[in-house]
Amino acid sequence: MEIFEKQKKSAVSGVDFSRKGSIDVKIIDLSLFINNQRDYFTTSSCSGRIILFDDSVGESDKVTNKQGCRWLFTSHDLVDKSQMMPVLEDITGDCVFKFEPFVLHVQCRTIDFAQLLLQCAVQSGFRNSGISLGKKGKIIVGVRSTHSMEVPLSHSGQLLVSSEYVEYLISLANKKMEENFRRIDRFYENLKSAILQKSDDSHIVKQCKEKVKMMLRDKYAGKVETVSSEKQKEADQENIKFINMNNKDALKSCGQITKQSDFLDNDMLGLSLFDDEVT
Numbered sequence: 001m002e003i004f005e006k007q008k009k010s011a012v013s014g015v016d017f018s019r020k021g022s023i024d025v026k027i028i029d030l031s032l033f034i035n036n037q038r039d040y041f042t043t044s045s046c047s048g049r050i051i052l053f054d055d056s057v058g059e060s061d062k063v064t065n066k067q068g069c070r071w072l073f074t075s076h077d078l079v080d081k082s083q084m085m086p087v088l089e090d091i092t093g094d095c096v097f098k099f100e101p102f103v104l105h106v107q108c109r110t111i112d113f114a115q116l117l118l119q120c121a122v123q124s125g126f127r128n129s130g131i132s133l134g135k136k137g138k139i140i141v142g143v144r145s146t147h148s149m150e151v152p153l154s155h156s157g158q159l160l161v162s163s164e165y166v167e168y169l170i171s172l173a174n175k176k177m178e179e180n181f182r183r184i185d186r187f188y189e190n191l192k193s194a195i196l197q198k199s200d201d202s203h204i205v206k207q208c209k210e211k212v213k214m215m216l217r218d219k220y221a222g223k224v225e226t227v228s229s230e231k232q233k234e235a236d237q238e239n240i241k242f243i244n245m246n247n248k249d250a251l252k253s254c255g256q257i258t259k260q261s262d263f264l265d266n267d268m269l270g271l272s273l274f275d276d277e278v279t
Helices: 003-013 027-034 081-086 113-123 163-220 230-241 247-254
Strands: 039-046 049-054 070-075 094-099 105-108 130-133 139-143 151-152
Touching: 003 039, 003 105, 027 039, 027 105, 027 163, 049 081, 049 163, 070 081, 081 163, 094 163, 105 113, 113 130, 113 139, 113 163, 151 163
Parallel strands: none
Antiparallel strands: 039 105, 049 070, 049 094, 094 151, 105 139, 130 139
């Protein structure tokens, strides 16, 4: 089993160490789709959230509270004033209102697969996305956007804003969340289309390479008559290069595979021509 397969098996079958302990409902289908692909698996995710947290947690409390703050309210969906105002009535520290957009981290088998996923993310509106390369060869795509929001609401238990302003922040955060969900849906559709296209392209390339291999094998085995010429030698060399191309480059050359060569040199052929695996 390859290292990537071992890492994927461990990640997919392992314990969810997130605060929530499960995948957010809005991105279950997306996460399942990604994890069902042989070349990807998710390592962490959040569909987006609206939160209230106390930023004045003491040093002794930071051991048990995430990132040195105490969470007062969390929603991964739209919220209304009636859900949030009761929380604000009982605050004792420095309360902060925050909207955090969708974030997703995906480990990829190769840099080519990472670039495909990154392109889909950027096209879907997640323009803060990027690829990171780990010391041990891990390739991670972080899907992120920039439309977050963070506003302080209180200091030492004293509310600094009116209820009308809190209501305005909630409305603004809800609009951001709606746009966030639209981007997630767009990303899901773009990714499905891109992977399907890549699969179709790979099938086309595989057929092209097999056709060239059969032609060259028949000539090498003497099953067809050949006429030696420099032009035919060059044609055969080009076809052999095509067989050993990666799929991305080979797809561009599929239209040229009809070139028929009448000479095949044994040294020119190389072992890779008779490899059963088509890359």
